[in-house]
Structure formats: C-alpha cells, structure tokens
Amino acid sequence: MHWRNYFIPTTKETPKDATAASHVLMLRAGLVRQLAAGVYTYLPLGFRCLRKVERIVREEMDRAGAIELRMPCLTPLSLWDESGRSRTMTDVLLRLDGSVWDWAAGLVLGPTHEEIITELARAYLKSYKQLPINLYQIQLKFRGEARPKSGVLRTREFLMKDAYSFHDNKPSLDKEYDNMYAAYCRIFARSGLPYLAVEADTGAMGGDASHEFMVLTDAGEDRVALSESGDYAANLERATTAPPKPAPAGEGEAPAEPLRSPTEVHTPNAGRIDEVCPVLGLPPRQMIKTLIYAGTAGQADAGAKGPPPRKLRVVALVRGDHEINELKLNRAAGLTLELADPETIEALTGAKVGFAGPQGLIDRIDKLIIDREVAVLRNAASGANKTDYHVTGVNPGRDFPLAGDKVVMADIRTVAEGDPSPTGSGSPLHLRTAIEIGHVFKLGTKYSTALGAVYLDQNGKACPLIMGCYGIGLNRILAAAIEAHHDDAGIIWPMSIAPFEVLVLALDPRDEEVMRVATQIHDELAAAGIDVLFDDRDERAGFKFKDADLIGIPLRIVVGKKSLTAGGVEVTDRRTPADKQLKPVAAAIAHVTQHVRAELAKLAAAK
RNA sequence: CGGGGUGUAGCUCAGUCUGGCUUAGAGCGCUUGGUUCGGGACCAAGAGGUCGCAGGUUCGAAUCCUGUCACCCCGACCA
Known part of the structure; x- marks a missing residue:
C-alpha cells in the first residue's frame, strides 16, 4: 500500500475531548473519528486493525468448534417481553419509537442476543441428539449507554463477538465453558494483550460460574482484586476475603476482654x-x-x-x-x-x-x-x-x-486493599482498575425457560435447554492493546493486530535510486504476504518519522540516500527505536519477513 | 438522571467579564510559487467562519437576557 494513495489523517495536536491514552492515540493516528457521543467511524487504518482482531476471534472460535451465523440488529420487542428484559433493561434497550411507522414501535436494536438465539433454538433444537452446539456471530450491538466515555472503550454502538452454547446436561456446559475459556485465552494472547481472567459476578440472573477477561489500565471502568501471590483474582463486585477468625472466647493466646454492658x-x-x-x-x-x-x-x-x-x-x-x-x-x-x-x-x-x-x-x-x-x-x-x-x-x-x-x-x-486472599494463602489483595474485554458465563435455563426453548431427552421428556454465553468486545481489544502498548511518541502495535506489519519509509522520494530500492522492498514484501505500507510521500524526514512512531507499525525499513551510501537500508523495531540495523536490501527483506512470521507464531503460541 | 464545564475555520484556541477599534483573529493543517530536505522547516501569496441553534434587549450582539440543542468531565446507571 502506498501512503500517498491511502487515507491516514494523522494530527499533531491532541484533541481536547480525549483523556484516555488509547483515545488520544486513536484520534491522532487517524484510526477513528467521532461522529456523535459514543459513535465512531473506523477510518482505514483503524478498520484494518479491527478486521485483524475479527479474524483472530473468528479463527479461534472456529477452531474451538463454534459455528458462525448472523442474527439481525433489528429485533422484535416481543421477544424481550417474553424474557422480561424489556422491563429490566429499559435503560439499555434502544427502542424505535414508532412515530413515523407504527410497526417500528415493535422493534429494538439488539444490545445482546440471548433472546434471539433462544428463539432460534426454540425453533430448531428439538432433540438431545443435536446437542451440544455453540453458535456465534460477530456483529454490531447497540446500547443506550447513559454516558459514553474514553473513546472506543464505552460506546453506544460497538462490535461484539457473542457465542451461545446449548446443552442437555451440566457437565456438557461445564466442558464447553472450559473450552471457551481456553479459546478466549488464545484469542487475547494472540492479540498481544496482557490479559487477566477474574471471577465475575453472575448478576441478577444468578447462575453458576462466570469469568471476565480484563486488561489492567486506569482508563478502565472495572475494579478487580488481585492477590499478591497470584492465587486469586476477582471482580471487586464479587471479590471476597478470608473469613474472620472466631471471636476469642477466653481461651487461646490472648485473654478476651470481658463483655461490657450496653x-x-x-x-x-x-x-x-x-x-x-x-x-x-x-x-x-x-x-x-x-x-x-x-x-x-x-x-x-x-x-x-x-x-x-x-x-x-x-x-x-x-x-x-x-x-x-x-x-x-x-x-x-x-x-x-x-x-x-x-x-x-x-x-x-x-x-x-x-x-x-x-x-x-x-x-x-x-x-x-x-x-x-x-x-x-x-x-x-x-x-x-x-x-x-x-x-x-x-x-x-x-x-x-x-x-x-x-x-x-x-x-x-x-473487600479492601490489603485484605487476605480467600484461598487460604493469606496473600494480601490489591485493588486495580481494569477494562473488561471478554466475559464467559454459564447462563443455565433462564432464557430457555422464559422463552420455552425445550428439547426432548432420551426418554422423550421435554427439558429446557441449558445455555452458556460468551462475549468479546472487539473495539475494546484495540483500545486495550493501545493502553497496554504505547509510549510518548505513539502506538506500539502487537504484530498480530497492527494495521500493517512493516513500514517502508523512503526518505528522499525524489531520488530515483531511493525510490527504486524502496519500491522493490515494498513489492517483494507484499509478494511474500507481508502487510506492508510504503511511505512514499514527498515530506520532510522528521514529519514522516513522527507519523511512523504515531501509527506504531512494528517494523520499519528506512531507505535514504544516506543509508544507501552506507551500504543498505535501516531496519528498526518500533519497540526499540535506538537499535538501528543497517542491512543490505536482500538481507533486510529476509530479516523482516522472518521477523514478522516469528512474531506472529510467538503470539499464536502464547497462552 | 444529578453536579460541573464547553460550543468561534478541518484541529487547538484567543476575543465574551467591561456590547462599538475586527471588514471576526492566531497557530497547526490545506492551496500556489520559491528556498529547504535524516526527527513534525522557512519566505511570500491565498482559500476557508450565517461565532451551535431560536427568540429577545439595543442605534449596534461572538459579547447581555431567555429558551433550546450538542459535546466533554465527575457521579448514578451499565445481564
């Protein structure tokens, strides 16, 4: 891709509305543009990142045996009446008001899809022989967030991967839950996120286990309690501590204070x-x-x-x-x-x-x-x-x-800072701020019961489907990755979700030899399947270096008259800008190709 | 929904308190020409704004008043 023909509206100035690092950098690097509160356009660079995240999620979900489908954004209000959530989620459900078309009053924009998938299950999942099954989609969600904030971290419209599994027994649900948990670990590791799984509250729906996947950042909106030894991690909503020692009753080490009268x-x-x-x-x-x-x-x-x-x-x-x-x-x-x-x-x-x-x-x-x-x-x-x-x-x-x-x-x-871990280790708990990027949840039969989604078991008895649900916020993965990986100059993308893997930077674009070499490097890398961006703009060096740092492409090859005179081109890693390696052209191409593949493999192998 | 704040050029902002010295400004960005050219250059000439919107006060409103809308921050909310 030639930068000259592409669209990357970077800015030097920090937009005043942005406070979170990820928000500032996404705006400055030309990844997104805000259209309204909590509503963003993904510009080409940001869209490429989002697509990469989407691909990782899809590949890992498929690998885990889930089956992709696509449900509608427009959903009938009647389904939400059936589950009762048209009453409990009034602030979240974006209802069409029906002032122009009366039929529109019967529709809401889907904030999540338990009701919709359960309706589908009710229609098709009739026999235990069809179970278990896990269906997922990657789709826009709409929520009536009272206060969108922190850029893409909390919006009214966002891209979510939501999966729903159906079972005829608890152990089957447990097994799929563990399967999804493992898949989520792979997804976040591949995305280069320093994530953390914590015990989560199961909320008003009661039910069994639930874990949230978190990335620690002050820009987040959740609080988590982590034990120093690492043996316990939970959302503060749910976190507990070791039970108190029984009241000293006079025996034991310290004599009890005598009971006084009121x-x-x-x-x-x-x-x-x-x-x-x-x-x-x-x-x-x-x-x-x-x-x-x-x-x-x-x-x-x-x-x-x-x-x-x-x-x-x-x-x-x-x-x-x-x-x-x-x-x-x-x-x-x-x-x-x-x-x-x-x-x-x-x-x-x-x-x-x-x-x-x-x-x-x-x-x-x-x-x-x-x-x-x-x-x-x-x-x-x-x-x-x-x-x-x-x-x-x-x-x-x-x-x-x-x-x-x-x-x-x-x-x-x-729980409070310093309370002992409930695991028995006594390790002190620390409270941290984090952003939730994924959630796995054993739903049980709440929705299948409410919507009458039943299957026939081996005895011909009708039973409600046992369900699990598993969500990932894709936009949040991007923002969390930036929160976790940036410096004063800009973003430092993990290789797997970077908009491009390699940036070829021609410093003297009017010099024929420089352009010939830079073009050759670009073309060969592209032919090798590397995502490569070629900064062929006729701008001053400093200008282009600043842009390069800002948009954070992991590897950079600088081609200039100076480097050619010195015998080659310069290869640098965005993470270690001081470490410039001068290499002959062919060696540089081989090096970055190998480096990109090794980095991707490393992320894919991480847990 | 409560509390606070901000709306002036694509972006960051000055001007508002104290109405008239502004024919609405600056920097960045943009256009043209020239000089530069390895870490966000310089000179010159330009384009770009119904000062969020609607009323009102006044000889006169970006500036004062009323209403309204939008956006931001803190809180509440967020299976």
Whole structure:
C-alpha cells in the first residue's frame, strides 16, 4: 500500500475531548473519528486493525468448534417481553419509537442476543441428539449507554463477538465453558494483550460460574482484586476475603476482654462513622454500621406472576471501616434492595438517619443481614436508635440475634486493599482498575425457560435447554492493546493486530535510486504476504518519522540516500527505536519477513 | 438522571467579564510559487467562519437576557 494513495489523517495536536491514552492515540493516528457521543467511524487504518482482531476471534472460535451465523440488529420487542428484559433493561434497550411507522414501535436494536438465539433454538433444537452446539456471530450491538466515555472503550454502538452454547446436561456446559475459556485465552494472547481472567459476578440472573477477561489500565471502568501471590483474582463486585477468625472466647493466646454492658453515649450531630469515632474514642473497626434497606417481596424477573408485591424492610450490618457491597447484599437477601428513604428509617428506628443500631429491631423488620465480620466483634458501638445517641458495649448474639428465621449471616462487604486472599494463602489483595474485554458465563435455563426453548431427552421428556454465553468486545481489544502498548511518541502495535506489519519509509522520494530500492522492498514484501505500507510521500524526514512512531507499525525499513551510501537500508523495531540495523536490501527483506512470521507464531503460541 | 464545564475555520484556541477599534483573529493543517530536505522547516501569496441553534434587549450582539440543542468531565446507571 502506498501512503500517498491511502487515507491516514494523522494530527499533531491532541484533541481536547480525549483523556484516555488509547483515545488520544486513536484520534491522532487517524484510526477513528467521532461522529456523535459514543459513535465512531473506523477510518482505514483503524478498520484494518479491527478486521485483524475479527479474524483472530473468528479463527479461534472456529477452531474451538463454534459455528458462525448472523442474527439481525433489528429485533422484535416481543421477544424481550417474553424474557422480561424489556422491563429490566429499559435503560439499555434502544427502542424505535414508532412515530413515523407504527410497526417500528415493535422493534429494538439488539444490545445482546440471548433472546434471539433462544428463539432460534426454540425453533430448531428439538432433540438431545443435536446437542451440544455453540453458535456465534460477530456483529454490531447497540446500547443506550447513559454516558459514553474514553473513546472506543464505552460506546453506544460497538462490535461484539457473542457465542451461545446449548446443552442437555451440566457437565456438557461445564466442558464447553472450559473450552471457551481456553479459546478466549488464545484469542487475547494472540492479540498481544496482557490479559487477566477474574471471577465475575453472575448478576441478577444468578447462575453458576462466570469469568471476565480484563486488561489492567486506569482508563478502565472495572475494579478487580488481585492477590499478591497470584492465587486469586476477582471482580471487586464479587471479590471476597478470608473469613474472620472466631471471636476469642477466653481461651487461646490472648485473654478476651470481658463483655461490657450496653451504655448510651451522647453524640450530638455525629451521625457518620468518621464523626462519631473521635467522640467515642473508638476506631471505625469497632463500630457497627447499620443500614436500612427496602425491598419488594415476590419480585422476580422473567415475567413471573407472583403474589402481589409487598414492601420489605431489611437491615444490613457491616463493620464501620467496611463498605457494603450491594450485589452481595442482594444475593444474601434474595431480593433487589434499595437504601430506604429517611422517613422510613426514622419510622423504623425512632431516630434520625445516622443513629440506627441493630438492638431491638429484629421484631420490626423482615430480615437482618449480618456481615460475618460484624458477628465476631466484641464490645462494639452502634447507633442507639435515639437521635444524637450511640451505644457502646454492644455484643452480637446478646444485643441482637446472630441466628433465627430472619437472620442471614454472610459476606456482604466490599473487600479492601490489603485484605487476605480467600484461598487460604493469606496473600494480601490489591485493588486495580481494569477494562473488561471478554466475559464467559454459564447462563443455565433462564432464557430457555422464559422463552420455552425445550428439547426432548432420551426418554422423550421435554427439558429446557441449558445455555452458556460468551462475549468479546472487539473495539475494546484495540483500545486495550493501545493502553497496554504505547509510549510518548505513539502506538506500539502487537504484530498480530497492527494495521500493517512493516513500514517502508523512503526518505528522499525524489531520488530515483531511493525510490527504486524502496519500491522493490515494498513489492517483494507484499509478494511474500507481508502487510506492508510504503511511505512514499514527498515530506520532510522528521514529519514522516513522527507519523511512523504515531501509527506504531512494528517494523520499519528506512531507505535514504544516506543509508544507501552506507551500504543498505535501516531496519528498526518500533519497540526499540535506538537499535538501528543497517542491512543490505536482500538481507533486510529476509530479516523482516522472518521477523514478522516469528512474531506472529510467538503470539499464536502464547497462552 | 444529578453536579460541573464547553460550543468561534478541518484541529487547538484567543476575543465574551467591561456590547462599538475586527471588514471576526492566531497557530497547526490545506492551496500556489520559491528556498529547504535524516526527527513534525522557512519566505511570500491565498482559500476557508450565517461565532451551535431560536427568540429577545439595543442605534449596534461572538459579547447581555431567555429558551433550546450538542459535546466533554465527575457521579448514578451499565445481564
């Protein structure tokens, strides 16, 4: 490809709207152009990268035995009604409003395709003999993102590979899950990403295992907890820590502090932990944070028609130095909870917000959910259920129940930096920011049940299909690769997803000999199947070098009068710009050809 | 959806507070000619803007007022 005839609109200036490194570089290198919030054109260079990623994904999915198909972007709203997600995903579903054509009101742009594939399965997958099967597509998705950000990392329109597997038994799903997990490792390794698989939350759909594939970068929007020894990695939404040691009961090494009696302390206007601790002279870890939640009974997704909803009051307890994790709380409660409003709290506790405590509440609430680290506290402090008063000498089990119908003991807090790994190693956890690039998920029968997708087993019995789903964000692979591989001058592409593998740079394009040699190198490399870009523009050297660094093509061959006089051409690796190797033309061609193939093979062999 | 911010040339921005010295500017980029030519050159001459949009105030509005739209950042949200 001759640059002169190509289209690479690079810029020297940094666009003001871009903050993430990948965003800045994608704009500057002429990979993408923003058309609207969260909507991007992929310019030729960016499109080439995207196609390379797409090819890797397709090859590895095919190799893993998945079968490609293509579902529509326009999907009937009725299917989302069937699954119940037209109600639960209202913010995400882009609905056509039907103001021009009434039929359009019945359509939504697909944000994901569980419903669509399940409809397909319902129609065709009738027998256990057809199972298992894994169907996938690479297709545009549309989501009503409230706030697109960080360039291509979070958009309203994006390219996704989504695969769905169908099974007639759990072990079969487990096997395919592992198969997909391995395929994802190959895909990300081949793409040159420093990825990480972490345990993920299974969300509102419950279900079994789920892993997310992450790339660590401050531009990401997920938090992950990683143990120092590497034996544990989980999304912060789900991460847990080693359980607390049981309360010292007087035996053992340190004699237990004697249990004190509850004592009210006047703590005017000190409703927050950081306000009340100095007054009580206690550290936050001796405090019990009492949070009042409201939930609705009988609610369920998937359009279940349960008994009429009833408001439930749920009290959650965590230690004063801990943050509650509402996902964990919801799971422990078996409900979707929301923090109660001040009126509800005051009515329940008889005190203003900030002075709630667990004592004496059990008969007036529907559920008490106690973090396991609260249960082992001794002589703790909490609100007194009396405005401007706290209580010290609060003891779990004595002053509020640790067991009973309404009591749930669970891990409901967010892990913190330095907490011990739950694996037993005790290795400290570190919290990091990351971007999610892939997700594998055991769905179970949620959608097959909701949509009535059943097969007949060997006994002729109708059973819901057991499903798994597996997604990869292709645009995010590009952005994550740039986040992981760049320097001050520009992008440093991994060979496998670089728009071109080799850049031939003719420094004196008006010199016949330079052009003859450079053209020859370009042509021979192209003939050898190398993706080669030839910078034949009549520009000054510095200008072209800056562009070359910016667009980040891994290998560069510089042809100039100077190099020819010195006996050849210069070969450099984008990663090590200082290391220039002067080689005769034929040797340079052989060298980069071999280097490209070796690099691709290395990436393909990585895990 | 809450809070904050920004809309002036393809890009980065000045001018807005204090309305009139601007016939709307600068740098980058673009066009033409010339000089340069191994790390984003220089000289000269050009092209390019209904100052986001709609009302209003005023003799006069990029500038003041009202409304509206778009975009960005923080938060909420994100199976």
